[in-house]
Amino acid sequence: MYKIKTFNQISVKGLDRFGRDKYEVGSDIGHPDAILLRSHKLHNEVLPDSVLAIARAGAGVNNVPVDDYSKKGIVVFNTPGANANAVKELVLAGMLLSSRGIKNGIDHVKTLHDISDAAELHKTLEAQKKQFAGQELKGKTLGIIGLGAIGSLVADMALALGMNVVGYDPALSIEAAWRLSSDVQRAENMHALLARCDYVSLHVPAIKPTLNMINEDALAQAKPGLVLVNFARESIVDPNAIAKALDKGQLRTYVCDFPEPIFYGRDDVIAMPHIGASTAEAEENCAIMAADQIMDFLENGNIKNSVNFPAAAMPRVEGQRIVFTNENVPKVLGSVLSVLADHNVNVLDMMNKSRGDLAYNILDVEQMDNGHVIDAIKNIEHVTTVRLID
């Protein structure tokens, strides 16, 4: 039996992927083979040695100490794009909330509940509605910082609304570039983007280079009256700088999924409780993708959508499969193959992939009757983890 420990609310559709004949799944599992979670922070958790993999049902992995886990040979997965549409739709809601008198208008209507005569109510509304007039998105310029799964969907949506779209992403992958509409204009740098946009939406991961990227310096470049939309992470903005920019009118509104105490009581901040990915569809997509990736890894050693390991997958053949991780230095694979040769084990197929400082290997071998082989591989210098899969 494989054991999967869960944190957070994981969609049942995902949990149901784990066949109960092979898997035990729950939030109170003691020595799990893998962990399935959403935003639960793992930095302060002591992981049992049994853990081989972590799957983040979602995009951001800043709640997982990925570098530490890489050193231990723990594979970390996420689910790219699985919740992107949900975020995109909320970005639209955020832009509309910041541009039209929606919230204040609705609140105002609620204050009129003692007017019982319909005709009088309509007359009052018509007389007062001018205070809730707004502006349209069409014809305005939206800047998008980070043009990955979410950024590219936001770009398509904004173009469809008749907005001009400017993008900035110095780390854009080739795959993401192919997905991007050719109508997205390219900004040379973030400051140039901020200077020409009416709205800016942030879609970068929380990593060292993006920490506090929206700071006082950046906001000083913004076109006065900018609406800043942050459904990415709290750590990429400096809240004090945002508050100052709002006070000065450099920012008109800050729309975010990450409330901060400094924003309490401000009408120019629209803060939501991290609900960008909180739709039934996104939760299902993420949970299903994460569960499938864990199962393929545990049962076959295959790796897809890892943030710290290379992609590696081979179809299964007869016999057994050995998977091992090693530091990415010369001679390790050769030493492993020598051990197999010494024990008379025939290799049927193999794959060796590397990513940064680590390498991952899949070896299909004929059925072995020698139990010492795995121990011998474990003892080879620079081998971090090894596993035999039947």
Ligand SMILES: NC(=O)C1=CN([C@@H]2O[C@H](COP(=O)(O)OP(=O)(O)OC[C@H]3O[C@@H](n4cnc5c(N)ncnc54)[C@H](O)[C@@H]3O)[C@@H](O)[C@H]2O)C=CC1
């Ligand atoms: N509010 C919510 O519930 C959700 C928030 N998120 C956040 O949104 C982030 C982005 O998600 P996806 O689009 O799915 O990820 P993604 O990995 O597909 O796209 C991120 C993009 O940011 C770019 N990037 C990296 N460093 C950059 C920099 N310094 N300047 C400009 N661009 C840079 C990358 O090249 C990549 O194209 C996640 O990492 C997560 O923090 C994601 C899903 C839900």
Ligand SMILES: O=C(O)C(=O)COP(=O)(O)O
């Ligand atoms: O996918 C992401 O990065 C998110 O922020 C979504 O977080 P959640 O799974 O809703 O806690």
